[in-house]
Amino acid sequence: MPPFPSQFRFDLLSTDPSGARRGRVTTTRGAVETPAFMPVGTAATVKAMTPQEVKSTGAQIILGNVYHLFLRPGHERIARLGGLHRFMNWSGPILTDSGGFQVFSLGALRTIREEGVAFRSHIDGSSQFLSPEIVIQVQEALGSDIMMQLDECTPYPADPDYVARSMELSLRWAKRSQAARNPEQTYQALFGIVQGGMIESLRRSSAERLREMDLEGYAIGGLSVGEPKALMSEVLSYTPGFLPVDKPRYLMGVGKPEDLVEAVGRGVDMFDCVLPTRNARNGQLFTWSGTFNIKRQQFQDDPGPVDAACGCDACRHYSRAYLRHLFRNQEILGHRLMTLHNLHFYQELMQRMRQAIEEGRFAEFRREFLATRPHQAETPGE
Amino acid sequence: MPPFPSQFRFDLLSTDPSGARRGRVTTTRGAVETPAFMPVGTAATVKAMTPQEVKSTGAQIILGNVYHLFLRPGHERIARLGGLHRFMNWSGPILTDSGGFQVFSLGALRTIREEGVAFRSHIDGSSQFLSPEIVIQVQEALGSDIMMQLDECTPYPADPDYVARSMELSLRWAKRSQAARNPEQTYQALFGIVQGGMIESLRRSSAERLREMDLEGYAIGGLSVGEPKALMSEVLSYTPGFLPVDKPRYLMGVGKPEDLVEAVGRGVDMFDCVLPTRNARNGQLFTWSGTFNIKRQQFQDDPGPVDAACGCDACRHYSRAYLRHLFRNQEILGHRLMTLHNLHFYQELMQRMRQAIEEGRFAEFRREFLATRPHQAETPGE
Helix, strand or coil, X not given: CCCCCCCCXXXXXXXXXXXXXXXXXXXXXXXXXXXXXXXXXXXXXXXXXXXXXXXXXXXXXXXXXXXXXXXXXXXXXXXXXXXXXXXXXXXXXXXXXXXXXXXXXXXHHEEECCCCEEEECCCCCCEEEXXXXXXXXXXXXXXXXXXXXXXXXXXXXXXXXXXXXHHHHXXXXXXXXXXXXXXXXXXXXEEEEECCXXXXXXXXXXXXXXXXXXXXXXXXXXXXXXXXXXXXXXXXXXHHHHCCCCCCEEEXXXXXHHHHHHHHHCCCCEEEECHHHHHHHCCEEEECCEEEECCCHHHCCCCCCXXXXXCCHHHHHCCHHHHHHHHHCCCHHHHXXXXXXXXXXXXXXXXXXXXXXXXXXXXXXXXXXXXXXXXXXXXXXX | CCCCCCCCEEEEEEXXXXXXXXXXXXXXXXXXXXXXXXEECCCCCCCCCCHHHHHHCCCCCXXXXXXXXXXCCCHXXXXXXXXXXXXXXXXXXXXXXXXXXXXXXXXXXXEECCCCEEEECCCXXXXXXXXXXXXXXXXXXXCCCEEECCCCCCCCCCCHHHHXXXXXXXXXXXXXXXXXXXXXXXXXXXXXEECCXXXXXXXXXXXXXXXXXXXXXXXXXXXXXXXXXXXXXXXXXXXXXXXXXXXXXXXXXXXXXXXXXXXXXXXXXXXXXXXXXXXXXXXXXXXXXXXXXXXXXXXXXXXXXXXXXXXXXXXXXXXXXXXXXXXXXXXXXXXXXXXXXXXXXXXXXXXHHHHHHHCCCHHHHHHHHHHCCCCCCCCCCC
C-alpha cells in the first residue's frame, strides 16, 4: 500500500562519527529536537507535574497510555471533551503507547488471539478487548500526534519458536494498524514496533518487513523486560542498523541515564521511561555525579542542594535536608520537587547529548558521562 | 511585668458599622492585611503547594505546628539549617501553633500536669514532654514571627469545674510563656489564648486576665471542637468584646467560609483552618455558588471550570471532568489543582471581606454571601 499522507516529518540534521544522530521530528503541534526523552503521562498527567512544569524542564513531547485512558476515563469521553491535549492542557506533541506493554504485563489476566488481546481491567476486573484496529481508533479519538501499533511485547526469557511467532503476530498487527487509519487525520503518525527478542535474525526480519510498510517511524520494543544489561546492549548493537536512516528510531521503556547515552551512541533518537518520575516518588535522585536516595540519614542536616550543578527550582530553593524531611513525611511537595529535578536532569542530559553530537564529540561525552556511573547495577531501567 | 519590647505591630484601620474590623499586622518579615486567613503548613509545607503557589493565592502569612516540627525533623535541626523560613523557602510571616491542640487530640496518649504535658509521639510512640517554656524555646528556635502559648484546648462537652480549672491552667501557662521569652528576639510576637469553654463568665475572666499581661495578640481557642454551630456562634457573640480593641484577635482552627464571615462580623481578625487544603484532597471544592465534591458522577463529562467566577490556574486551564478523572486516579496533580483552587477561594473571600469593611457594607456582603450557603450542615469546620 502507498505511504500514508502524513504531515509528520523527520529530518536527520547530523550524524556523529560514533553513529549518534541529531535530528528533528516535526508535527503539526510543534517540533521535537532529537535525541529526545518523553516524560510518561500515563493517565493524562505526568505524575505530580503541571504541563507548564513539564515544559519548563525542556520536554517537547510527552507520552500517554492507550491502556489506561481506554479504561478510564475512556477515549470517547476524552474525544467529547476536545481530545487529549485539551483534556490535560498540554499543547505540544503527544505520543500514545498502544497498550501492548501494559496488557502483556497483566500475565494470567489476558489472552492473546490472532484478532487481538482479551484482558481483565486492573481497575474493576471487567472483561475488555483490544485489537490493532481498536487501538488505532482509540488513538485517533485521543488525537495523539504519534500513534503506536498494538504489538506483543515478547517476554524474556522465551522459547525461540515463541519469539518468532510473536514477532510475526506483531508484524501482522502492524499491517492491520496501518490499514485501519483514517486517511483524513493526516496530522498523526504511526510507528511500527520491531520485535524479535534477543535473536538477531528475527530482529532483522522484523525491521526489514516493517520498513516495507513505509511507516513514519520505528520503535524497538521488547527490551528492558528483565534481560541482562549486556544482552540489551547486544541487541542495540545491531537493531538500529536494520532501520531506515531517514526515519526516527524510538527505544521503548528505556531507561537509566547511562542506558540513554549508550543507545544514543547506537543511533537511537527517542526514549520514554517512568524512571525519572516513579523513582523520584521513591526518593531516588539523578545527578551529574551519580544517583542517590534522599532517605539516607546522611542528608538529615545537609544544607546543600540535590545537585550543585543543576539549575532546577528544587535545587535553587531547597536543601537535601528539607527534601529528606518532606520524603519522610510523604509530603506531596517532596514528590513534586524530586520529580521536577529528575525530569530536569533527563532533559538536560538529552540537551547535552544533542550538543555533543552537533560538535562531533559524542564519544568523548559518552566516556566522560559513563565515568560518573562506575558502579551501576546490572539490571536496566524499568 | 512590663510589655515585651516587640517589633510586632497591629493597626486597626477601620471598623464597619457591623463591628467587622479592617486592620494590618506588621512584622519584620512583612505586613498582613486583616481579616486574614492563614493556610496551614503543618510539617513545614502547606500540603501539595510550593510557597510560591501559596503566595500566588494572596496569602501573606502561613501557620506551622510546633507539635509536628518538634517531633520531626526537630526544631534544633531546623535552627541549624537557618530557621523555619529558610528551611521551607517561605520569606513572609509565619505563625506557629503551640501544639496544644495536637497534643490534647492524642487523648489517652497524653497526661496533663501543672508542669506541662507528657505524651507519646504519634510517629514512633516515644515519650515526649512539652512545657510552656519548652514550647517558647521551640518557637524561638524555629524563628516564627508569631508564637502561641501552650494551652489546654478544653474539650467539649466538659464539666464546668473542669472547664474552669483548665482555663486557669492555660492562664498560668500564659504567664510562664511570657516569662520564658528571650528579650533579644524582638521580631517575635506572643499571643495568649482565651479558653473557658462555652461559659461566658469564664471566657470573660480568661480574656481580662490575659489582657493584663499586655501580650501582642489574643486568640480564641477551644472552639470548633465538636460543639453545635449555634453554641460556637453564641461564644463568638461575646468573646471578642472581652478583648482589647488595639490588638489582633485570632480565632483558632475555624473554619468553613460561612464561619469566617460570621466571625469577621463579630470582630475577629485572623483565622487558620485545614479545611481548604485537607478537603481539597478529599475532592471538596469551595466556590462562590456553594461547595461540591468533584467525585460526583455528574461531572464526568463536564467541560466547565470548577467555578466560572474564579481566576485561579485550576479554573483557567482545567475542566471539572479532568479534575474528576485526576481525583478518581488519586493523581497528585488533582490534589494540587484542587488545593490551589480552595486556597485561592479562601483568600479571595478575605479580600472581598476586607473591601466590604472598607466600604462600610459588610452587613450587606454577609447577607449576600450567606445566601449562597443555604443548606450548610450543623457541624462547624474542623
